[in-house]
Amino acid sequence: MSLPAMHTQFTQQQLQSMMQTCPLAMLQVDETGHARWVNNLLAEILGEQAELILDHSINEVPESLQSLFIENATIHLAGEKTGEDRWLLAATHSLGENAGFVQFFTDISAVQQLMQERDQLAGELEEYILVDKQSGMPNRRALYQSLESQVSRSRRYHNPLSVILMRMSNLDDYISASQNKNPASLFISLRYMLNDQLRWADIIGRLDENELLIVLPETHANDALTLAQKVSRRIEALDLPELETSPKLENFQLDTHFGVAQWRKGDDVGLLMTRTRTQLLSQV
Numbered sequence: 656m657s658l659p660a661m662h663t664q665f666t667q668q669q670l671q672s673m674m675q676t677c678p679l680a681m682l683q684v685d686e687t688g689h690a691r692w693v694n695n696l697l698a699e700i701l702g703e704q705a706e707l708i709l710d711h712s713i714n715e716v717p718e719s720l721q722s723l724f725i726e727n728a729t730i731h732l733a734g735e736k737t738g739e740d741r742w743l744l745a746a747t748h749s750l751g752e753n754a755g756f757v758q759f760f761t762d763i764s765a766v767q768q769l770m771q772e773r774d775q776l777a778g779e780l781e782e783y784i785l786v787d788k789q790s791g792m793p794n795r796r797a798l799y800q801s802l803e804s805q806v807s808r809s810r811r812y813h814n815p816l817s818v819i820l821m822r823m824s825n826l827d828d829y830i831s832a833s834q835n836k837n838p839a840s841l842f843i844s845l846r847y848m849l850n851d852q853l854r855w856a857d858i859i860g861r862l863d864e865n866e867l868l869i870v871l872p873e874t875h876a877n878d879a880l881t882l883a884q885k886v887s888r889r890i891e892a893l894d895l896p897e898l899e900t901s902p903k904l905e906n907f908q909l910d911t912h913f914g915v916a917q918w919r920k921g922d923d924v925g926l927l928m929t930r931t932r933t934q935l936l937s938q939v
């Protein structure tokens with residue numbers, strides 16, 4: 656059973672009344688690009704600024720309001736007086752050739768606020784993450800927390816403590832040649848190899864994009880140097896996952912440089928790391 660067709664004709668006054676009470680904010684732009692009409696909701700949202708767009712084109716209104724004329728745009732209206740920003744999503748409907756268009760605006764302020772709160776929470780959460788996402792190793796924050804604890808222990812008990820800062824100087828070449836923007840497999844291989852070389856009390860982590868830090872409690876500098884040389888050779892001989900599939904990586908090996916330093920009386924974490932990095936830079 657089909658429904659009968661509706662042939663209701665609305666008067667211009669009725670159409671204007673419906674548009675004025677439409678739950679969407681509306682802006683009508685004529686064929687010359689000038690704003691000719693806004694409904695009550697858009698006028699309420701814009702407040703005094705509504706007068707700044709009526710009978711004006713996009714180039715004649717303040718820059719903060721120009722996005723209202725752009726098709727299918729996302730508009731940010733700063734709440735300078737109210738303190739509350741508004742976000743609108745435009746849907747553009749053409750009125751025909753050389754007849755202008757109508758902008759329908761959905762208020763997405765609540766959605767935008769939720770997205771901003773999500774991003775803020777993600778940023779705050781990032782401060783508590785202690786694991787590098789690519790390698791699964793402790794990250795910079797975790798490494799410095801552990802090193803701070805070990806330095807405090809050496810201050811109290813005068814126990815030996817050494818650190819190794821190791822840099823893979825051609826890591827970017829490996830990433831470029833293997834076309835691997837996220838070299839997680841490389842760092843996972845490094846993690847397993849290094850864990851086999853270290854004691855349970857030693858700490859290995861990713862300090863930076865191409866730097867590893869090894870914290871060695873109860874270890875003198877000479878022993879740390881021997882370990883650094885051994886680890887460096889193992890890294891350079893590492894069987895990289897992409898070596899067999901990328902012709903550009905034929906005979907490729909990671910070049911490593913390292914710095915070694917032992918804790919001295921009076922050292923804090925900053926001084927110890929500065930001496931370690933100075934040793935590293937002397938090799939580069």
